[in-house]
Amino acid sequence: ATPVWIATLPNFKFLNRKIQMDTLDYPPSDQWQLFNQPGEGIAEWREIVEKIGVEAAEAHGIKFTKWESRARQHVRKPLESDPPHHHPLGEGLVGVYYMQAPENSGDILLHDARGSVTDIWQDPYVKANIESNRANFSGLSIYRIKPEVGKLILFPTYLIHSVETN
Numbered sequence: 001a002t003p004v005w006i007a008t009l010p011n012f013k014f015l016n017r018k019i020q021m022d023t024l025d026y027p028p029s030d031q032w033q034l035f036n037q038p039g040e041g042i043a044e045w046r047e048i049v050e051k052i053g054v055e056a057a058e059a060h061g062i063k064f065t066k067w068e069s070r071a072r073q074h075v076r077k078p079l080e081s082d083p084p085h086h087h088p089l090g091e092g093l094v095g096v097y098y099m100q101a102p103e104n105s106g107d108i109l110l111h112d113a114r115g116s117v118t119d120i121w122q123d124p125y126v127k128a129n130i131e132s133n134r135a136n137f138s139g140l141s142i143y144r145i146k147p148e149v150g151k152l153i154l155f156p157t158y159l160i161h162s163v164e165t166n
């Protein structure tokens with residue numbers, strides 16, 4: 001199975017306020033590398049995320065030749081989404097952290113490309129009625145995670161993921 005780690009950060013309300021104060025000078029952008037910016041909240045956040053990431057990787061026997069962490073603000077406004085993509089960085093983990101999660105925020109979807117058996121091969125003894133079962137065998141398995149403030153999600157860089165429309 002594809003490893004996915006979910007944690008709620010300790011004291012996330014206080015930490016989020018500190019991060020927000022640190023980032024007032026950095027408008028939401030895919031270009032800012034927040035972990036490289038000054039600020040007590042950012043430094044504390046980076047330390048927590050790195051600790052959880054290293055522990056999660058070690059628990060699953062994942063060894064990195066080097067550890068590099070980056071962060072950016074990736075704000076999705078109402079009626080926006082994020083199409084399926086992955087981060088081709090080689091070995092590593094991707095993290096998603098929710099500082100805010102307004103009502104009706106789009107769920108993050110983790111797409112396991114290994115999927116399920118499609119109609120390429122049919123065992124008539126297993127699937128007696130192909131048409132009625134077709135909807136259940138899309139060839140893609142999706143793991144849905146609802147956004148919650150303070151939640152950190154980590155998964156391998158190769159895992160395709162998307163965000164539903166807000």
